[in-house]
Amino acid sequence: MTISTNPQAQFADTPGARATEDFSQWQLALRVLTMPADTNQYGDIFGGWLLSQADVAGATIAIARSRGRVATAAVNDFHFLAPVRVGDLVELHARLLQEGTSSMTVEVDVRARREARPEDEQQVATGRFIYVAVGAEGRSRPLQSTIQSPIQSKATQLT
Numbered sequence: 329m330t331i332s333t334n335p336q337a338q339f340a341d342t343p344g345a346r347a348t349e350d351f352s353q354w355q356l357a358l359r360v361l362t363m364p365a366d367t368n369q370y371g372d373i374f375g376g377w378l379l380s381q382a383d384v385a386g387a388t389i390a391i392a393r394s395r396g397r398v399a400t401a402a403v404n405d406f407h408f409l410a411p412v413r414v415g416d417l418v419e420l421h422a423r424l425l426q427e428g429t430s431s432m433t434v435e436v437d438v439r440a441r442r443e444a445r446p447e448d449e450q451q452v453a454t455g456r457f458i459y460v461a462v463g464a465e466g467r468s469r470p471l472q473s474t475i476q477s478p479i480q481s482k483a484t485q486l487t
Contacts, residue, residue: 415443
């Protein structure tokens, strides 16, 4: 899976911007600085660390949409496109692609800004995660309805 558009161009991440309930739009979900403790034996950031960060980023969208606790049900696909290095600033953007009765599919786009050249941004990974809304007892629960989410609006228009 390759994302050809820049998520930053699709979502205005400006201070004081109003929060949106349109989870189908790209949103900055997580920003993290890579550290030496996160490297593999070759000095690059360990792939499992990056996958974990993408899971956290996707969960922020699922938690906001479900208005509560979620569990990761599946990683549909995850592609490592380029190495991440110590000192890179990693930005993870996410958006809601699909929702069911209790599940949500979230797409995550991962980009790194190199320490030596912060103006250079490179897409380093992409993935799709499925989350399930869960109640206090840890069992799946229906998503709380919103007025009508953009995903539901699109589905309604197709039928």
